[in-house]
Amino acid sequence: MDEILTEINGTSIRINFVANLPYNPHLKKLLSGKRKAGILSEVLFWQQVRAKTFHNMDFDRQRIIGNYIVDFYVKKLGLVVEIDGWSHDAKQVCDEERQRYLESLGLKVFRITDFDMKNNLQIVMKDLENFIIQHYRF
Known part of the structure; x- marks a missing residue:
């Protein structure tokens, strides 16, 4: 039975919860360093979505997820x-491989450029809304 997670623009x-995702526990030690790195574009995005401020999504x-961080x-969407x-300019092949892997698990991947996060934040958030509507509409 389909359940509704939220509503965006009517x-x-x-909900599209993807259960039993693979998890590499050896990557756990890298998490706090990545969080503390404070990459500006990630901090800007986090400010837009933390504490369910973006359409009540967690x-x-x-x-x-697997061998990737x-x-x-968004757990309830598999997003x-x-x-x-x-x-990432030099890692295009790796990014494509990573995206194929994530999609093979039933996940959807929304990509943002660092430049757009810093310079077009409102457009990025609108694009994310549109992506979610396109892929998860009830």
């Missing part, structure tokens, strides 16, 4: 949000 958004920051994750900084 559109009901359904975002996790720096979540381990994703930037943000990964990745912010690609300048370092």
Whole structure:
């Protein structure tokens, strides 16, 4: 039975919880360092979504999925949000492989550039709303 998680711009958004995601416990020691790094674009995004401030959705920051640490994750949607900084320019093949892996688990991946987070924040948040409506509408 489908359940409604929230509503965005008059559109009901359904829950799409993906159970039993793989987890590499060896990555856990890297989490606090990544969180403390304070990458500006991640901090800006976190300020927009923390404490269920974005359509009452619960975002996790720096979540381990398999052998990866994703930037943000919405459990009830099976939604990964990745912010690609300048370092990703040289890692395009790795990013594509990572995205294929995450999608193979039934997850959806929304990518944001570091530049857009810093310069077009409101557009990014509107694009995220549209992505969620497109993929999770009830």
